[in-house]
Amino acid sequence: MAAGVEWHGFFSSILVAFLFLFEYGNVTIFSGYCYLCAVLAVRDGEGSDCLPRSSGGVVSETTACNRVYVKFFRMKNTFFSRLAPKESKFYPLLEQLSETLVKAAETLVSSLPKSTPEEREETYRKIKDLEHEGDKLSQKILDELSSTFITPFDREDIHDLASSLDDVIDGINSCAERISLYNPRPISNSGRTIGDLIRQGANCLNKAVHELERFRDKPKTLRECCVELHDIENQADIVYALFIKQLFEEEKDAIEIIKIKDIMETLEETTDAVDHVGKLLANLIVKYA
Amino acid sequence: MAAGVEWHGFFSSILVAFLFLFEYGNVTIFSGYCYLCAVLAVRDGEGSDCLPRSSGGVVSETTACNRVYVKFFRMKNTFFSRLAPKESKFYPLLEQLSETLVKAAETLVSSLPKSTPEEREETYRKIKDLEHEGDKLSQKILDELSSTFITPFDREDIHDLASSLDDVIDGINSCAERISLYNPRPISNSGRTIGDLIRQGANCLNKAVHELERFRDKPKTLRECCVELHDIENQADIVYALFIKQLFEEEKDAIEIIKIKDIMETLEETTDAVDHVGKLLANLIVKYA
């Protein structure tokens, strides 16, 4: 007995510590325990089915315990393959998402000078398709998060980054939707300027996302992107404020004011969404670089 | 000494692992340590008051440590009773919340054909009461989360589910409030159609919440609910877009446009809130089923 206990202590320390090193999510800690059980059981000649027995007395349908237990078995086959450091699936997915964003922003900018209802509706349809693509990609990232062992950043950070990139695409979609539904007079120069700023922001975000794999060692490029993103939002603020002030001074058609104010607000909010991603990226630098 | 150390290793491994199995929240880990201390102290004939002494040197008003320490003593008496798997309080609370939602949706739908200020105000009062009920229920769920040891899902999942169900009720409340305050012309057929979709969504959500206890084994019904919820939102989008397009083409009274546009937007946003709960439920399936 004494010798077994000694070995137990040895295995538990080494293995729990080893697994903390890889991941520190709940599942890993538990998996570490399971792995430890298995090792000890094999050592004691009990076979590999030790887990159900050792935790049998406490497993119950309604406890969290059972969930992890089930999860363990779902993960079992890929346990060792997952432990091996490997190319992350998150970078390519995030890059696809930011490229979808660039496409949406370019479609919006190229449509702003157009003023027939048909052209506006066509733009909206194109951007809506891109928005669906963005939804699928960010859902894919969430699903990956739920089933992946090792993530390159904390789970919440990847989650927030994907959602906030998706929010920018949603903002662009809302702009195109409003222009198509309200069918206002031709979009003003201020509107086009904010459209250009959104495109500039989208390109900057795309560049930033492609930096994610590198920024831990060389945070300079990412840091510059964050500054640029914040600058874009400030410029959009100024353009928007001047335009709205002028609109209420000069425009006397209330219905046109309703349309234009709503569209300009949506454009301006989209640059806020751009800046929000910039803030998340800046936090990543503080946290990891 | 050597024998003591051996046993210490044995107890620490077994107990920490055992408690990881049940819950992996911070409190549990600490409680595991406390329990371990107690066991060792009893073994060493030191009595059960070992905790204050063993952690005495590091307890300080301003550290997190103290908080856990206090929490431990609050939990102490129910420690073992809490470990025993038991009926969760979360399912009945969530079910009450989704039933409140159904009532609110039905009140809204039955009021949409009514057009006198008095009837509209009465509807708003009824729905406001239901909204307060929803607030209380979701607050109760949050309080349970703060004080419960074992939760059937991750804490954030329950938190998000309760808040997002509450958001749907808030959306219905905002619709009724706007109709009562703005007192617009009779609600259009499009508005009533979206109202029907909200009621359909509320019933579907209620069904989904009643599936939560079962879906780990049989996720089919919950999966169908998620598809239906997403479908509802898509239908509402189409009805809303057609209506707004027509509104700006035909209505020439700017004040009426302000009223109707705001009400229709709020109705449409409520179906977005319905779809948002659907996405959370879909994530639960990925995570736990």
Next chain:
Amino acid sequence: MAAGVEWHGFFSSILVAFLFLFEYGNVTIFSGYCYLCAVLAVRDGEGSDCLPRSSGGVVSETTACNRVYVKFFRMKNTFFSRLAPKESKFYPLLEQLSETLVKAAETLVSSLPKSTPEEREETYRKIKDLEHEGDKLSQKILDELSSTFITPFDREDIHDLASSLDDVIDGINSCAERISLYNPRPISNSGRTIGDLIRQGANCLNKAVHELERFRDKPKTLRECCVELHDIENQADIVYALFIKQLFEEEKDAIEIIKIKDIMETLEETTDAVDHVGKLLANLIVKYA
């Protein structure tokens, strides 16, 4: 060997438990392991460079492991100084934030009777400066959270508190911005009443934030603040509803309705933001007091 293993078990149990006691963040757990490694290595005469070797086989650019590894070395020098319980930086930062909020609320209230475009623009400029100050303070709190070992509350709680205080300042900024850009007729008595409620809420929040260091022992004052904050929101709701009802009954200028409705909504939403902080504070009481 046997003796070494014994000691390993002893050190691992003591140290892991000791560190759990202080903090239960991921970094600490890992740091606990590193510290343990170091102790064991020193004991075995291997020098203090044991970490790279012991984890060398698994460190990889793309794994989370590396991040923690890097983080550990960044933290190394301050490891022991950080363990010592010390005065938190969070309380003074949160207090500065709530004092900025009070200043912003007072600037808004004192400006509401003013009605020339110049005065309104000047108020907006002042409040915008305070809003920038609030942004900097809440960013500073986030940066502290990323780099601090021991926090007086759970990280998310501090994060949510700082963001939601900042949201109130943002709301006040939006009110001032709209008044300056739209330049409506003089603000009504209802608008000034809601302004007073916002100032009252800001003072109450400032008082509540100054209670954070004390409320674990004496939660009474904080509890009273939460009740007051909720009451403020209810009062604002009633004032707002009456005003909007009257506005649509009496005002016939659509453009003025657009302006006034938007400003009053923003004022009312700011009291919602005040109430939201109140709810977070109430949750803190449930969790920690």
